[in-house]
Each structure stands twice: as structure tokens, then as C-alpha cells.
Amino acid sequence: MAKLELRNLNKTYSPKVVPVKDISLTVNDGEFLTLLGPSGCGKSTTLRAIAGLEQVTRGQIILGGEDITYKRPGDRNMAMVFQSYALYPHMTVYENLACGLKLKKVPRLEIKQRVAQVAEILGLGELLQRKPGQLSGGQRQRVAVGRALVRQAQVYLLDEPLSNLDALLREKVRAEIKQIFATQKSPVVYVTHDQTEAMTLSTKVAVLNNGYVQQIAPPASIYHEPGNLFVAGFVGSPQMNLLTINCKQNHAILGNFSIPLPKLPTIPSQIVLGIRPEHVRVAQTGEVHPTVKGRVCLVENLGMHNLVSVSVQGSQSNNSPVLRALLPADQNWSWEEITLALPHQNIHWFDVSSGDALSRKTSNCSD
Numbered sequence: 422m423a424k425l426e427l428r429n430l431n432k433t434y435s436p437k438v439v440p441v442k443d444i445s446l447t448v449n450d451g452e453f454l455t456l457l458g459p460s461g462c463g464k465s466t467t468l469r470a471i472a473g474l475e476q477v478t479r480g481q482i483i484l485g486g487e488d489i490t491y492k493r494p495g496d497r498n499m500a501m502v503f504q505s506y507a508l509y510p511h512m513t514v515y516e517n518l519a520c521g522l523k524l525k526k527v528p529r530l531e532i533k534q535r536v537a538q539v540a541e542i543l544g545l546g547e548l549l550q551r552k553p554g555q556l557s558g559g560q561r562q563r564v565a566v567g568r569a570l571v572r573q574a575q576v577y578l579l580d581e582p583l584s585n586l587d588a589l590l591r592e593k594v595r596a597e598i599k600q601i602f603a604t605q606k607s608p609v610v611y612v613t614h615d616q617t618e619a620m621t622l623s624t625k626v627a628v629l630n631n632g633y634v635q636q637i638a639p640p641a642s643i644y645h646e647p648g649n650l651f652v653a654g655f656v657g658s659p660q661m662n663l664l665t666i667n668c669k670q671n672h673a674i675l676g677n678f679s680i681p682l683p684k685l686p687t688i689p690s691q692i693v694l695g696i697r698p699e700h701v702r703v704a705q706t707g708e709v710h711p712t713v714k715g716r717v718c719l720v721e722n723l724g725m726h727n728l729v730s731v732s733v734q735g736s737q738s739n740n741s742p743v744l745r746a747l748l749p750a751d752q753n754w755s756w757e758e759i760t761l762a763l764p765h766q767n768i769h770w771f772d773v774s775s776g777d778a779l780s781r782k783t784s785n786c787s788d
């Protein structure tokens with residue numbers, strides 16, 4: 422058990438390829454930190470640097486108070502599941518799971534027990550005598566996860582460990598991973614571009630883009646209080662509505678409608694309004710929240726809900742803004758005129774040039 426810290430970590434491959442830029446973060450004992458971000462943003466490079474498989478260009482990696490930046494990978498007592506995992510092809514599943522423990526001279530009986538336990542958790546019990554060549558991609562991936570789980574490591578590093586599993590199995594193994602790590606105390610760093618995995622598994626999420634940390638916070642804060650436009654747009658499905666709109670006095674003008682702005686030191690000429698589709702609803706009579714009228718231009722059936730795209734009325738530009746709302750599926754919304762309510766408490770505001778989130782307190786809701 423030990424706290425893992427990255428201090429101003431940088432990795433440069435060439436002047437043009439700098440996948441890790443000044444990353445600082447802490448993963449405490451028992452914390453499950455997810456590095457979440459789009460492809461190529463530097464997640465695997467960061468993880469590999471923690472494992473000692475990439476030499477860092479600048480910065481420090483501290484584990485339990487000790488600077489391990491230049492320690493050999495084998496001396497770090499970290500268990501890692503690689504994105505491109507490789508199993509030993511000539512060994513059975515059992516041997517693949519057991520080999521790390523054998524090298525550490527763990528008693529034979531204990532190896533047997535630990536392998537059996539992990540095989541049970543990951544549904545590999547029937548496959549223990551098979552060789553990797555006789556397994557499906559998803560089964561192989563579970564063996565790779567199992568190899569890390571049987572170890573009693575100081576830190577666990579997992580790089581997209583569920584990417585080859587089908588949707589159902591992914592859900593199942595995800596829940597199992599959550600249970601396994603909930604009961605042990607070592608820090609876990611998990612890499613994914615799948616926000617559902619990040620939201621469900623983590624105690625803390627670090628959203629990365631282009632090598633930079635955008636925000637580090639518990640999953641609920643990342644979702645409800647995104648720190649900037651990137652986080653707001655990346656986390657959440659369907660994606661948050663993000664509309665760049667003009668301001669007039671202390672109101673944002675959306676079509677024929679005006680929405681009170683939050684308290685700001687100066688009123689900008691434009692601002693970005695963000696609201697999640699699940700927070701947009703059909704306006705009620707005597708609606709107290711800001712409303713916007715429009716015409717339904719697209720209905721996408723998502724099963725439990727319809728994702729309804731509404732072209733906002735009264736916009737001067739040819740491309741009138743489109744608001745997407747997640748509405749009950751039991752109504753037919755096709756081509757209707759519709760008035761939507763945008764609840765104050767669910768509106769996010771962002772600075773147009775920096776993309777940073779602005780205060781959410783409205784200056785005066787009754788203006």
C-alpha cells in the first residue's frame with residue numbers, strides 16, 4: 422500500500438511528439454484513478470512511464486514517498502495489463518496466470534488458490550488447460566487481466582483491459598473489477614477512452630487531452646461540473662449541447678429567447694451555453710425556467726428515450742442552432758413545434774476563447 426504521485430511528468434519523443442505534458446496527480450491508497458481521453462492523448466504513455474517502460478523526459482514519479490522515476494520496471498512491484506497484451510503462447514492459461522507468482526517463489530498451494538480465485542472471478546475456470554491459441558480474443562484479454570490480479574502488487578496499472586470484450590461481458594467484467602479493487606488498498610491507475618468505464622469504476626477521473634490534464638475530480642463532479650469545454654463535450658452521452666450565442670446586456674440570446682447570464686465581471690459579446698440533453702425538457706404551462714421554441718428536425722429512438730433534435734426558432738443566421746433533448750419514447754415528436762425548458766440549475770456557461778467554465782450563478786433569474 423502506497424501513495425502514487427506524478428509530479429510535472431513530461432515525455433517527449435520528438436519536438437513534435439510530446440504525449441505527456443506536465444502531468445501532476447496523486448493516487449492514494451484505495452483510490453481508483455482513471456485516465457480518460459481520446460485516442461492519442463497520452464494515456465498509455467503516462468501509464469507506461471509509471472511502470473518504468475518509458476523513460477520520462479522531465480518530472481518525478483513518487484511511490485510511498487520514494488522517488489522511483491529511474492527505478493527499473495522489475496523493481497517497482499507494479500502489476501500491469503497492457504493495451505496490446507501478450508500471453509505466453511506455449512503455456513496453458515493456468516501457467517500464464519501462475520508464472521508471475523512462480524517467479525516470486527510464492528508457495529505452490531497459495532499459487533493454486535490465487536489462480537483458482539481469479540479464474541473463478543473472470544470466468545476462466547473451464548479454460549485453465551487451454552493454450553492462448555485456443556482462446557477467443559475476449560478470453561485472452563481476461564487471462565491478461567487475471568495475470569495482473571493474481572499478483573499482490575503495490576500499484577495496479579490497467580490499459581484498456583476491457584476493449585476486446587463484447588458489450589455484455591464488458592459490463593460483467595467491469596462490475597467484477599470494481600468489486601475486486603474495492604476490497605484491496607493499492608492505488609489503481611486505469612486507462613480508457615470509454616466514459617462509462619471511467620464513470621462506473623473510478624473514485625477519481627483525470628481527463629486528458631493532447632497530453633494535458635484537463636480536470637481531475639470524482640466522476641460525479643466531472644459530469645456535473647465540467648471545468649472546461651473539452652471535458653463538457655467529451656464526457657456524457659448523448660453529448661452536452663454546446664451553443665455559442667450572442668449576449669446582450671446580461672442575457673444570452675438564443676433565437677427569439679433570452680436567457681439570464683451568470684454573474685460575470687464583464688459581459689462578453691458571446692458565450693457558450695451548455696446543457697445536457699437529459700436536462701432539457703418540454704416546457705410546462707407557466708414555466709419558471711428559460712424556454713426556447715423550435716421545430717423538431719430529427720428523432721432518434723434510443724429505446725427508453727428519444728433523442729429529439731430541435732431547430733431553434735427565430736435565429737437570424739441560416740444555420741439555426743439545434744438543441745438536443747432526451748425525451749420520453751412513448752410520444753411521437755415528429756415535426757412538431759415544441760417549447761423546451763432549460764432549467765437554470767442545469768445550464769453551464771463557458772468562456773468562448775479560453776473554454777473555461779464560468780460561474781453558474783445567474784445574475785437575476787427574473788430579469
Ligand SMILES: Nc1ncnc2c1ncn2[C@@H]1O[C@H](COP(=O)(O)OP(=O)(O)OP(=O)(O)O)[C@@H](O)[C@H]1O
Pocket residue numbers: 434438440458459460461462463464465466467504614
Ligand atoms: N514510441 C513512440 N515513438 C513516437 N511516438 C509515440 C510512441 N509511442 C506513442 N507515440 C505517440 O504518442 C502519442 C500518445 O500515444 P499514446 O499511446 O499514449 O496514446 P493513447 O492516449 O494511449 O491513445 P489510444 O487511446 O489510441 O491507445 C501518439 O501521438 C502516439 O503516436
Ligand SMILES: [Mg+2]
Pocket residue numbers: 464465466504580
Ligand atoms: Mg493507449
